Amino acid sequence: MSLNKIFPFLKWLPLVKQTWKSDLIAGLTGTIVVIPMAVAFAMIAGLPPVYGFYTAMITPVIAALFGSSYHLISGPTTTSSIVVFAIISKYVSPETELQAYISLAILISFMAGIIKLLMGLAKMGKLVNFVSNSVVIGFAAGAGILIAVKQLKHVFGIKVPLGSSFYEILVHIVKHIEETNVYVLAVALGTLLVAIIIKKYIKILSKLHMLIAMILGSVVTFLIGGEKLGIETVGFVPSNLPPFMIPDFNFENVKMLSSGAVILALLGLVEAVSIGRSIALHSHQKLDNNQEFIGQGLTNIISSFFSSYVSSGSFTRSSVNFQAGAKTPFSAIVAAIGLMIVVLFFAEYASYLPIPAMGGIILMIGYSLIDVHHIKQIIRSSKREFIVLAVTLLGTLFFELETALFSGIIISLFFYLERTSKPHIAVFGKNKDGKLLYVIRDDSAKECEQLKIIRIDGSIYFGAIEVISDFFTDLYENDKRKNLLIISTGVNFVDLAGAEWLMQETLKWRKRGGDIYFVGLKIISQDVLRKGGFMKIIGPENFFKDKNTAIDTIYPKLDPEICAGCTTRIFNECSKV
Numbered sequence: 001m002s003l004n005k006i007f008p009f010l011k012w013l014p015l016v017k018q019t020w021k022s023d024l025i026a027g028l029t030g031t032i033v034v035i036p037m038a039v040a041f042a043m044i045a046g047l048p049p050v051y052g053f054y055t056a057m058i059t060p061v062i063a064a065l066f067g068s069s070y071h072l073i074s075g076p077t078t079t080s081s082i083v084v085f086a087i088i089s090k091y092v093s094p095e096t097e098l099q100a101y102i103s104l105a106i107l108i109s110f111m112a113g114i115i116k117l118l119m120g121l122a123k124m125g126k127l128v129n130f131v132s133n134s135v136v137i138g139f140a141a142g143a144g145i146l147i148a149v150k151q152l153k154h155v156f157g158i159k160v161p162l163g164s165s166f167y168e169i170l171v172h173i174v175k176h177i178e179e180t181n182v183y184v185l186a187v188a189l190g191t192l193l194v195a196i197i198i199k200k201y202i203k204i205l206s207k208l209h210m211l212i213a214m215i216l217g218s219v220v221t222f223l224i225g226g227e228k229l230g231i232e233t234v235g236f237v238p239s240n241l242p243p244f245m246i247p248d249f250n251f252e253n254v255k256m257l258s259s260g261a262v263i264l265a266l267l268g269l270v271e272a273v274s275i276g277r278s279i280a281l282h283s284h285q286k287l288d289n290n291q292e293f294i295g296q297g298l299t300n301i302i303s304s305f306f307s308s309y310v311s312s313g314s315f316t317r318s319s320v321n322f323q324a325g326a327k328t329p330f331s332a333i334v335a336a337i338g339l340m341i342v343v344l345f346f347a348e349y350a351s352y353l354p355i356p357a358m359g360g361i362i363l364m365i366g367y368s369l370i371d372v373h374h375i376k377q378i379i380r381s382s383k384r385e386f387i388v389l390a391v392t393l394l395g396t397l398f399f400e401l402e403t404a405l406f407s408g409i410i411i412s413l414f415f416y417l418e419r420t421s422k423p424h425i426a427v428f429g430k431n432k433d434g435k436l437l438y439v440i441r442d443d444s445a446k447e448c449e450q451l452k453i454i455r456i457d458g459s460i461y462f463g464a465i466e467v468i469s470d471f472f473t474d475l476y477e478n479d480k481r482k483n484l485l486i487i488s489t490g491v492n493f494v495d496l497a498g499a500e501w502l503m504q505e506t507l508k509w510r511k512r513g514g515d516i517y518f519v520g521l522k523i524i525s526q527d528v529l530r531k532g533g534f535m536k537i538i539g540p541e542n543f544f545k546d547k548n549t550a551i552d553t554i555y556p557k558l559d560p561e562i563c564a565g566c567t568t569r570i571f572n573e574c575s576k577v
Helices: 009-044 049-066 078-088 098-121 125-130 133-150 150-156 166-175 182-201 203-223 249-284 290-308 316-322 329-352 355-368 371-380 385-396 401-420 466-476 496-511 522-532 534-538 547-557 558-565 574-577
Strands: 426-430 436-438 451-457 481-485 515-519
Touching: 009 049, 009 355, 009 385, 009 515, 049 290, 078 316, 098 182, 098 249, 125 203, 125 249, 125 290, 133 249, 133 355, 133 371, 133 385, 133 401, 133 481, 150 166, 150 182, 150 466, 166 371, 166 385, 166 574, 182 355, 182 451, 203 355, 249 290, 249 401, 249 451, 316 329, 316 426, 401 426, 401 436, 436 515, 436 547, 436 558, 466 481, 466 496, 481 534, 481 547, 496 522, 515 547, 522 534
Parallel strands: 451 481, 481 515
Antiparallel strands: 426 436, 426 451
């Protein structure tokens, strides 16, 4: 194995001599952008703001060194933060047992990292392709709504009982709406409004809309004496770099968090790879999914020893990084170093951030997760995909996040299997113009009286055998023809069960004096037939590359007496009779 494979950064490090200026500018832009996001994401995860900073300092560096994408920025994300909160808050409340909560958040990050790393080493990068876009869109939309609803207590200034569900929070807010603190509400909505206006109308500052809005919200809160009016602030933020700390590897905790770690790992990988792919469409970089798995795994493992919680690829930061002109992952390292400097020398200012202002910003983040365009597209285009989306979205709101995600994946796989289990089978004949086509498409198309020609579009595997077998049984019992030619160009693969069925079906047709022939079956589809010895029994001579060769070979085997009295004469060979 080459050093470049073990240490991917050796590929891009020599490029920094030419790209350092562009990477420096992109990195500094990333530093400014991440400050409000780190605080917001930590709050979503139920952690003190400083843990958002720690995660945003350490994870981008490791991901840059060992990942695959040149533009993907790793760090705390909305989705991973809401999942961390949902998983750990079932066992420990961040409001009453903060240290125990932090310990579990760091432990689950390590566990998710191990799972990601093992998946990468096992070359399971293609697994993320089996999580459909509808699942991801539904989960993201549900998470966005959930995030927004959980912030309502900070937006209205109404105390909500600990551990309340989505439905219970809404009911409680409605019942106690008269307890709203108007000053808290004004700061929250004011911050939200400023952020929206800057993002939508002031393009030159649009990338800094959250930072500017939060600064203005903090200034207003300070000027009006916010604490006296019931406006809470973030409070003390430690001015130090991430401390080294070994995660608490308590066996009971590991066992308790195991299913949640799998969810975090799977979701994080889907998120990171999807973001990397979307940017690669514009950057034209060739990505290595397995290397990205390894990079994300090492990122979570190493960062967990430096007081960081679980991370993944950040769509916002990655997009800003690419648009700001980044050329190599060095920009991510610059952004991380820049954040370290900010925390060391300016952390005290973060303590003035009003929580309602953060609530307003998080409302905006939650809304951004609802992909209205693609949801409308799914509703218009496919009922099945809409069911997958709806189940995942509603499951996210009303059940545990693990249940929602797995339900969406299982249902999408079920629909996929259902589609592939019903391959299209068409009967062929020749029309008056001499073209071989589907009989159903042309009334003038005629079939040979001795050779049935069909085409199978779909794989012949265990899930599809029942449907194909029913068609063949009906053909065998109700059609007088003894010979069958299967146009197999549309067969993608044949598994062991399919190969055995084909062999048995061929032997059955031979018993009544006929045979089954195959034309155009892909070499890869013949693999199991060859290795399993099925082709030897069926006969290699029954497999043809093209229809003309097949007809030339099959025609002499047909009954000449029937051919003599036949009037359809659809083959060229018929003219010789």
